[in-house]
Amino acid sequence: MGSQTQNPNREKEEEQNLKPWCLQDFEIGKPLGKGKFGRVYLARELKSQYKYIVALKVIYREQIEKYSLYHQLKREMEIHINLHHPNIIRLFGWFPDPERVFLILEYAHGGEVYEQLRKIGHFTEKRAATYIASLSQALAYCHEKDVIHRDIKPENLLLDHEGRLKVSDFGWSVQMRSKRHTLCGTLDYLAPEMVENIAHDYAIDNWALGVLCYEFLYGVPPFESESQSGTFRRIMKVDLSFPSTPQVSTEAKNLISQLLVKDSSKRLSLQKIMEHSWIIRNSDPTGICNE
Ligand code: AMP
Numbered sequence: 001m002g003s004q005t006q007n008p009n010r011e012k013e014e015e016q017n018l019k020p021w022c023l024q025d026f027e028i029g030k031p032l033g034k035g036k037f038g039r040v041y042l043a044r045e046l047k048s049q050y051k052y053i054v055a056l057k058v059i060y061r062e063q064i065e066k067y068s069l070y071h072q073l074k075r076e077m078e079i080h081i082n083l084h085h086p087n088i089i090r091l092f093g094w095f096p097d098p099e100r101v102f103l104i105l106e107y108a109h110g111g112e113v114y115e116q117l118r119k120i121g122h123f124t125e126k127r128a129a130t131y132i133a134s135l136s137q138a139l140a141y142c143h144e145k146d147v148i149h150r151d152i153k154p155e156n157l158l159l160d161h162e163g164r165l166k167v168s169d170f171g172w173s174v175q176m177r178s179k180r181h182t183l184c185g186t187l188d189y190l191a192p193e194m195v196e197n198i199a200h201d202y203a204i205d206n207w208a209l210g211v212l213c214y215e216f217l218y219g220v221p222p223f224e225s226e227s228q229s230g231t232f233r234r235i236m237k238v239d240l241s242f243p244s245t246p247q248v249s250t251e252a253k254n255l256i257s258q259l260l261v262k263d264s265s266k267r268l269s270l271q272k273i274m275e276h277s278w279i280i281r282n283s284d285p286t287g288i289c290n291e
Pocket residue numbers: 032033034035036037038039040055057089105106107108109111112155158168169
């Protein structure tokens with residue numbers, strides 16, 4: 001007989017692990033943030049012997065019903081739980097109670113990239129390149145699994161305790177093998193094919209990488225305008241210009257220009273981004289850069 005069945009503690013633990021999660025399995029700590037449809041709390045799970053620190057996302061059923069989110073949420077959870085990558089926040093599981101749905105997420109100690117960007121205005125080329133390289137790796141992994149994120153923006157990027165970038169929020173993601181038509185994502189980051197509401201594919205994430213790289217280096221998105229229609233117009237014309245300050249290298253501008261291309265089939269591939277001279281020269285191979 002194996003030792004597993006002879007150890008009463010282990011037996012008890014295995015029995016516990018088989019039980020579905022419930023709120024009593026967690027000690028709830030401080031609020032970490034508030035999203036469109038729910039709140040996120042720091043929490044410690046009490047079920048395993050390790051007492052892991054996690055982030056617990058709470059979504060009220062009332063909100064799910066009010067905004068008809070059921071299918072979107074179900075899709076988000078089913079896609080996210082199967083993604084295991086160092087630059088993607090892990091979703092460990094979920095459970096419902098009568099009023100809410102709880103998502104058990106990996107805790108990102110460093111908070112939002114957005115907050116860092118707003119605090120310091122714009123990033124150094126080293127930091128921007130490190131984040132773009134990490135993100136390209138995470139997206140290449142997603143695309144390999146036929147998953148498009150569709151909502152890449154600084155607010156959906158978190159940092160772990162060392163400063164490693166982690167993609168979060170798969171609320172707009174989709175698993176697909178053919179082109180889609182749904183209009184989604186955030187205005188400043190919308191690709192032309194989304195603005196025109198024509199079929200789109202993986203290349204919308206590559207467009208968003210170009211917008212993100214620009215915002216990391218200049219502190220503002222490239223097609224910003226006073227009105228929504230103004231932003232749409234600028235996106236459709238690919239009205240791209242590079243301000244003289246802050247000073248940004250020609251190599252970085254070259255990468256951005258090869259991503260913000262109207263014809264989605266002509267955008268630089270994720271593999272080519274990772275091989276781009278600006279990325280090779282500037283990104284930190286550890287994926288950690290806090291300068
Ligand atoms: P969300 O509902 O996903 O937009 O999350 C709302 C806010 O909660 C985010 O903007 C973050 O500040 C925070 N947050 C979400 N997920 C995590 C996480 N896994 N670790 C730490 N903070 C998080």
